[in-house]
Amino acid sequence: MTAAHNSPRRYSEKPSDVYLFGTCVLDLFDPEAGVSAVQLLEREGIRVHYPQDQTCCGQPAYTSGFPDEARAVAKAQLTLFPGTWPVIVPSGSCAGMMRHHWPRLFADDLTNLPRAESIASRTFELTEFLLNVLHVEWKPSAKQKPETVVLHTSCSARREMNTHVHARALLAKFGDVEVKQQEHEAECCGFGGSFSVKHPEISAAMASDKADALEATGATTLVSADAGCLLNLNGTLEKRGSALRGQHIATYFWNKVKEGA
Amino acid sequence: MNAPITFHENARRVVANPVLRASFRGAMDFLMAKRAAQFPDLDAFEALRTQGEAIRQYSLARLPDLLEQLEANLTRNGIQVHWAETPKEACQIIIDITRKAGGDLVVKGKSMVSEEVELNHALEAAGIGALESDMGEYIVQLAGEKPSHIIMPAIHKTKEEIARLFAEKVPGVAYTDSVDELIQIGRRVLREKFRDTKVGLSGVNVAIAETGTLCLVENEGNGRMCTTVPEVHIAITGIEKVVEKLEHLPPLMALLTRSATGQAITTYFNWISSPRREGELDGPKEVHLVLLDNGRSQMYTDERLRATLQCIRCGACMNHCPVYTRIGGHAYGTTYPGPIGKMVSPHMLGLDATKDLVTASSLCGACGEVCPVKIPIPDILMQLRRQSQGTAGGIQLPAAGSGRRPLQSMAFKLWAGLYARPLLYRIFGFFATRLRGLTPKWQGAWTNSRAPLRPAAQTLHERMRLSTTRD
Ligand code: SF4
DSSP, X not given: OOTTXXXXXXXXXXXXXXXXXXXXXXXXXXXXXXXXXXXXXXXXXXXXXXXXXXXXXXXXXXXXXXXXXXXXXHHHHHTTSOSSOXXXXXXXXXXXXXXXXXXXXXXXXXXXXXXXXHHHHHEEEHHHHHHHTSOOOXXXXXXXXXXXXXXXXXXXXXXXXXXXXXXXHHHTXXXXXXXXXXXXXXXXXXXXXXXXXHSHHHHHHHHHHHHHHHHHTTOSEEEESOHHHHHHHHHHHHHTTOSOOEEEHHHHHHHHHHHHO | OOTGGGHHHHHHHHHTOHHHHHHHXXXXXXXXXXXXXXXXXXXHHHHHHHHHHHHHHHHHHTHHHHHHHHHHHHHHTTEEEEEESSHHHHHHHHHHHHXXXXXXXXXXXXXXXXXXXXXXXXXXXXXXXXXXXXXXXXXXXXXXXXXXXXXXXXXXXXXXXXXXXXXXXXXXXXXXXXXXXXXXXXXXXXXHHXXXXXXXXXXXXXXXXXXXXXXXXXXXXXXXXXXXXXXXXXXXXXXXXXXXXXXXXXXHHHHHHHHXXXXXXXSEEEEEOOSOOTTOSSSOSEEEEEEEOTTHHHHHHSTTTGGGGGOOXXXXXXXXXXXXXXXXXXXXXXXXXXXXXXXXXXXXXXXXXXXXXXXXXXXXXXXXXXXXXXXXXXXXXXXXXXXXXXXXXXXXXXXXXXXXXXXXXXXXXXXXXXXXXXXXXXXXXXXXXXXXXXXXXXXXXXXXXXXXOOOOSSOHHHHHXXXXXXX
């Protein structure tokens, strides 16, 4: 973690157009979240561009000790987001990878470094963008049936992108959502990419403690802005036969906003 | 040393034990809360740790010079300086000094570096006894174990276990699980020994180059006894512990004790600046300092890893580590467990022996967030993973690439081949979603504790292409 992390960021005016970087996890496992992100952005009058050639930010290889492979994959994204439009990423750790680690990944590659740096500077995690750039005005839904939600904020999302602050502030906009606080909220859910399969017992212990803590809140809905954590948490919750299931925060927000409209 | 070779097995055993799990969790929660109470103002904490980081970086940038200056000033003060490259050399130096002093027992204050060189073993082999005088270390020694935490060596033991241990191992002691009584028993035993032991040993928290002073913090007073009562005091520490000036000390101490035990200051603060001088009534007649390398030069050489040496051994990274909290210190099989252990052990024991340690992190960043000297621990772990895979480029550590598994390397090659080719990737996505019914129920280690991953009916790529006119 470099000093740049969590340093206050200056936000510009609301743009007319943005790119969506959908992430490989949402692409394959939760496209609904990506579509919801688009709908939330469009509702604010923003045109959303989704370059069809996008794949993955390169994080899995990067964190596993394969920088060449990570670079090869990240490089394939660099030409897809030209200009000055913001790049919106509906997953905290992927946004953190692009914003903080791409410039380091291309530090010795002077041809690609400017592109990596340009995208890094324009990368926003979805909730951050909705809150701090679009200043969304969401109303309590007409139905007014209060519900309890528990928010899981992943590690890189919270430490690199402050997602826990942004997501909480957005949830607070709906008057009818009670956000429950789980024990050890800031603690990792045990995903960690290849960690989850290289050290399955430790990872499972972390995931099951996390699932216990989430269930213990009695919340009816679990939301998170990180795609990787959701795979891990939902897999764990399903295997243990829990009724609780995690939903991507974009999907949750879109459903609420749609209801309220 | 049961060695990190058996890390997986050790970890499996502990996570399957609910009693141990609950006890570690409780202990770490306690330590985290105590630390948090000492840093109520996050901005002030940030300012202080930035200062701590700067001091450590400043010191490391001048390390060779500072070590020379330290040696010159210690020598001027009458403290004898010894250099040890390996644990074996360090032990031999200590054995020689002890023999020369006619000692047959070394009373030890808490010193992780003495654990690192496995001093007690070496002394025993040389026919010299070792007695731990720090309460936690004493308990661990009685039990024939090793410390499981660098600050709280016996944190893995319950009060009842300690009570049984004392009743069993200390002559003439009846079972009691009153903590006060247990401490008094330990104290009595140790006081007797201090009186007639020739050699005392301690660690060092910070060595000050310009004054030639060794600083040692502790809470039990045993450190003061070890360094003042016996005729000979031997201090041992790593070569990275030096700072230039006296004024560098206060910020580091403010960070160390708050981060380690949640104390604004420790009960004892020992300044060791010379042996007994003419006309003084007490203090040791000889003071020695053993400066150990044991892999530290290697950490120094590669700038991408040098921040490892900023460490002031506070243990906060362990207390906040979700992995350490699950498996405890012994599972690591290294002197230093937890995140700090993962960073230093590869240099001490080799990359090959520690390859399972560098991967045993979800890179959650909790350690880096609390580290009082801002060591970017997750970044260093990633760098060590690259060294382990032989992909680091630049300076290669010995045994670089020893963690390489052909299957994993191949998997990442294939992955990159697919994910760097957009068209191929979309075709893959199309088939993965269409054939989702065929997704295997068993997906390796993933499905041990999770339901299988199942692709959605359509990829986001498709939905974006079909539903809109977007580019
Ligand atoms: S790495 Fe940082 S947190 Fe861990 S022991 Fe060293 S100084 Fe303390």
